[in-house]
Amino acid sequence: MTLAAIFGCAGPTLTPGERALFAEAQPWGFILFTRNVETPLQLMRLTDALRDAVGRDAPILIDQEGGRVQRMGPPHWRLWRPPLDQMRAATSPGAAARAMILRYRIIAEELRAVGIDVNCAPLADLARPDTHPILKNRCYGTEPVAVIGAARAVAEGLMAGGVLPVLKHIPGHGRATADSHLELPRVDTPARVLEAEDFAAFRGLADLPLGMTAHIVYSAFDAETPATCSPAMIRLIRETIGFSGLLMTDDIAMEALAGTPSERGRAALEAGCDLVLHCNGAWGEMQALAADLPPMTAGAEARAAAALAARRCPAPVDIAALEAELDGLLTGGAHGRDHR
Numbered sequence: 364m365t366l367a368a369i370f371g372c373a374g375p376t377l378t379p380g381e382r383a384l385f386a387e388a389q390p391w392g393f394i395l396f397t398r399n400v401e402t403p404l405q406l407m408r409l410t411d412a413l414r415d416a417v418g419r420d421a422p423i424l425i426d427q428e429g430g431r432v433q434r435m436g437p438p439h440w441r442l443w444r445p446p447l448d449q450m451r452a453a454t455s456p457g458a459a460a461r462a463m464i465l466r467y468r469i470i471a472e473e474l475r476a477v478g479i480d481v482n483c484a485p486l487a488d489l490a491r492p493d494t495h496p497i498l499k500n501r502c503y504g505t506e507p508v509a510v511i512g513a514a515r516a517v518a519e520g521l522m523a524g525g526v527l528p529v530l531k532h533i534p535g536h537g538r539a540t541a542d543s544h545l546e547l548p549r550v551d552t553p554a555r556v557l558e559a560e561d562f563a564a565f566r567g568l569a570d571l572p573l574g575m576t577a578h579i580v581y582s583a584f585d586a587e588t589p590a591t592c593s594p595a596m597i598r599l600i601r602e603t604i605g606f607s608g609l610l611m612t613d614d615i616a617m618e619a620l621a622g623t624p625s626e627r628g629r630a631a632l633e634a635g636c637d638l639v640l641h642c643n644g645a646w647g648e649m650q651a652l653a654a655d656l657p658p659m660t661a662g663a664e665a666r667a668a669a670a671l672a673a674r675r676c677p678a679p680v681d682i683a684a685l686e687a688e689l690d691g692l693l694t695g696g697a698h699g700r701d702h703r
Contacts, residue, residue, distance in 0.1 A: 410478030471524020535561030
């Protein structure tokens with residue numbers, strides 16, 4: 364049986380203890396961070412070792428948005444400007460969408476080359492004047508139509524390159540004025556406004572195969588519990604927004620959530636999430652989660668199978684030609700004058 368979890372690991376190689384834990388626990392997948400990344404060869408060996416530990420072609424995730432959030436960078440991989448900066452640098456609205464397709468097709472090529480097949484993007488969070496700086500320039504725009512178009516382009520570019528996209532942070536992180544890594548944000552916006560604006564961006568992308576929740580209280584729907592652990596909010600994600608894909612939590616170790624990692628994880632699964640995402644690679648926390656979390660439900664297994672069935676072998680492309688096209692669509696070029 365498959366544990367309803369995605370685990371990180373501590374460093375650039377698997378320890379014997381990690382290998383044994385993963386073999387026994389059988390998490391659905393793995394996620395990598397900068398601490399796990401050194402060189403292309405090292406990263407290929409690590410992704411091979413993770414899959415070998417569980418004895419299957421397990422999905423391996425990373426946050427490679429570009430800008431502040433990219434786990435792979437120079438000298439081996441391209442450095443990208445923040446997504447919102449790229450959107451604003453586009454020479455026309457049509458160029459903005461095409462540029463996002465190209466950017467993420469190039470990113471997908473870099474990920475696939477080292478065995479990574481899931482990228483935690485696109486974001487459909489709306490950038491607002493008071494959006495917390497931890498998120499703001501990671502967004503794609505300020506209104507739903509433009510954000511849906513850009514996020515759809517991101518997903519298209521990734522999937523064309525054989526990498527699955529993860530839609531985040533459902534149902535919308537843009538109104539948060541606190542950093543959920545450190546504390547619990549609270550959004551007191553009326554329901555009608557959220558449904559017309561923030562939730563609308565996610566409704567337009569509800570067919571994507573994987574999604575990630577937001578650790579935020581939306582008081583119009585549940586005044587006490589963050590969306591990740593709120594049955595009312597997970598029901599809203601499924602029924603009002605219409606997201607039918609595989610739903611994972613944001614990192615369960617973030618300080619927005621109360622309790623032990625196991626308590627947080629169980630609460631998220633009981634609320635209706637399919638998977639618990641645990642990122643920090645902390646040995647004791649992973650041991651506890653492996654012991655305390657249940658296997659994936661039949662529904663989650665079916666959604667996972669549908670998501671993984673969308674993985675495809677990419678057609679060969681001329682990356683240099685794609686990058687030249689991208690340069691021509693953006694003022695300052697693909698990486699910006701300050702990002703070369």
